[in-house]
Amino acid sequence: MNFSIIRYILFMLVEFMAALLAVPTLVCLIYGEWKDAIIFASIALICLASGFFFGYLKKPENRTFYAREGFVTTALAWIILSLIGAVPFTVTGTIPNYLDAVFETVSGFTTTGATILTEIDGLTEFHRGVQFWRCFTHWVGGMGILVFMLAILPMAGGYSMHLMKAESPGPSVGKYAPRVKDTAKILYSIYIAITLTEMVCLKITGLSVYESMTLTFSTVGTGGFGLLGTSILEYSYATQVVITIFMALCGVNFSVxxxxxxxxxxxxxxxxxxxxxxxxxxxxxILIALNVVQNGVIASFGEAFHHSMFTVASIMTTTGFATLDFNVWPQFSRTLIFLLTCIGACAGSTGGGFKFSRIIILIRNAKNEVIKTLHPKSVQKVYMDDHVVEDTTVKGTNAYLAIYTITFLTSFLLVAFFESFNVIDFEVFDFETNITAVAATLNNVGPGLNMVGPTGGFHDFSWASKVVLIFDMLAGRLELMPVLILFYRKTWHK
Structure with missing residues (x-):
């Protein structure tokens, strides 16, 4: 293990964090929030000084960097930056409890959108810079913190691809250009173009510049942090349609x-x-729209399809926005929403979840196994995009399913255990709340069902459950392996 190169990259990221914190500092100055501006600027200066003295001035002599270092660096980077990103929430007093602030920040960077806040409207009214930072974390985390850094900072050596593979969602990641730096630039160029386009579209629907920017960050990053406690309910149909379209577009593989x-x-x-x-x-x-109309929840099919399309796009892309409380929808619709929560978006997108590519590989491989049972001597290959999927990818997908299932069940068991001692206002955390809370965090969706539905939140969970859910958000965003490797003893051997 080359600890010196890991330390160097991590402190470069801490220095890079100073640039990110400068953005909400500017927003605070624009809106005259001088106290918050000083807090953001002070934290940024501390990050800049730490990165300069412990990173830039202490460059490693040995730049050997393999996959192990890549996974460890990626996992630690997300943890460290989340811990730093939580400080403004606590110091400004918007989230006094630091663990809650870490939960909110991890939810932001991992584009989960699960929140512990109960007064979101007040945050938007009195702490615009803090609210901007909250939504901005979605945009930074959407494409990836390390991919962002690779795109704009000179990173010499042959280790860049290991960082990109460890952070990028999906069973595989490829290069669009000979150099990883150029690939990162291409990805972020597309990302920025989509961002600017949605900002303009939202502005046309009548939103302010501030609203257009913050909602775009949450949409393009498929995060779901809103400016109002009612999420997107109070915005016009035109705004909701624009957000629906861009949520769907950002759940597509960026290679398209x-x-x-x-x-x-x-x-x-x-x-x-x-x-x-x-x-x-x-x-x-269509199925959900028919179901809610049939059960009298919404009168017209047109309106039902509008809200069901928004909800499905929000859940599948793991954004987490809502126009209605789907908690009160019929059982079939709620069940379908839960299943879509686990599937997620496409590989290589800003969305989370298990990914469609893995589902396709698993189904086609299962079909081949059935055929081989009938015809043992036949040679069956898994095809995807008119190409043969390598056996290593198929095996990796099977392994990912096993690890995903074990992580999900273990997290659910722990949360159920911890919340069995936690009763809030005589209301217990039931099966549906606990299992969908784990599904919503592990798949980076945000809202679940019942107490963690669109009108609920995660504020009443015990501190132990919040730690488990923080782990799930990080593990889900980083595709499990980078985070789990931290707990493997042999990872730390030299």
Whole structure:
């Protein structure tokens, strides 16, 4: 283990954090929030000094960097930056409890959107800079903190791809350009273009510049932090339609946009994951709309489809916005929403969840196993995007399913145990609350059902459960392995 290169990269990230904190500092100055501006600026200066003295001035002589260092660096980077990012919430007094502040920050960077706040409207009114920072964490975490750094900072050596692989969602990650730095630039160029486009569209619907920026950060990052306690309910239908469209677009593998920009239309169309992503999205929206109309929850099919499409896009892309409280929808609709929570978005997108690509690989591999049972001598291959999927990828997907299942069940058991001693106002944390809380955090969705539904939150969970859910958010965003490797004893051997 090359500890010196890990230390160097981590302190470079701490120094980079100073630049990120400068953005909300500027927002505080614009709105005359001088106290909050001083707090953000002070934390930024501390980060800048720490990164300079412990990183820049102490460059490592040995730059050997393998996959192990990449996974450890990625996991520690997200943990350290989340711990730093939580400080402004506590010092400004908006979230006095530091553990709650860490929960909110991890939820922001991992684009989960689960919140412990009960007075979101007051935060928007009196602490605009803090609210901006809260939504801005979604945008930074959406494409990835390390990918962002790779795009703009000179990172010499052959270790960049290990960082990108450890942070990028999905079963595999590829390069669009010969150099990883150029690949990162391409990804962020697409990301920024989508961001600016949505900002303009939201401004056209009548929102202020501040509202357009913050809601865009939460949408493009597929995070879900809103400016109001009612999420997107109070905004116009036009605003809701714009957000629906961009949520759906940001759940697509970004390689599709790269192929479209480079006029490789055939390659873009032949991405199986994208086709099934939209088929499931529209089919689920129609089924839910029919179900809520049939049960008299919403009168007209048109209005029902509008809200069901928004909800399905929000859940599938793991954004977590809501226009209605789907907690009161019929059982079939709630069950379908829970299943979509676990599936998630496409690989290589800003969305979380298990990913469509893995689902496709597992189903096609299962089909091959059935065929081989009938015809033992036959040779079966898993195909995806008109290409053979390598056996290592298939095995990795099977292993990921096993680890995902074990992590999910263990987290659920721990939360159920901890909350069995926790009774809030004579209301217990029931099965539905606990299991959907774990699903919502591990899949980086945000809202679950019952007490953690769109009108609820995670503020009443015990501190022990919050630690488990923080772990789930980090593990889900980093695809499990980087976080779990930290607990493997042999990882730390030299």
């Amino acid at each position: 946009y790269y192929f479209l920009l480079t006029r490789k239309f055939k390659e873009a169309w032949h991405i199986d994951e994208m086709r099934w992503y939209f088929i499931i999205m529209f089919a689920s929206s």
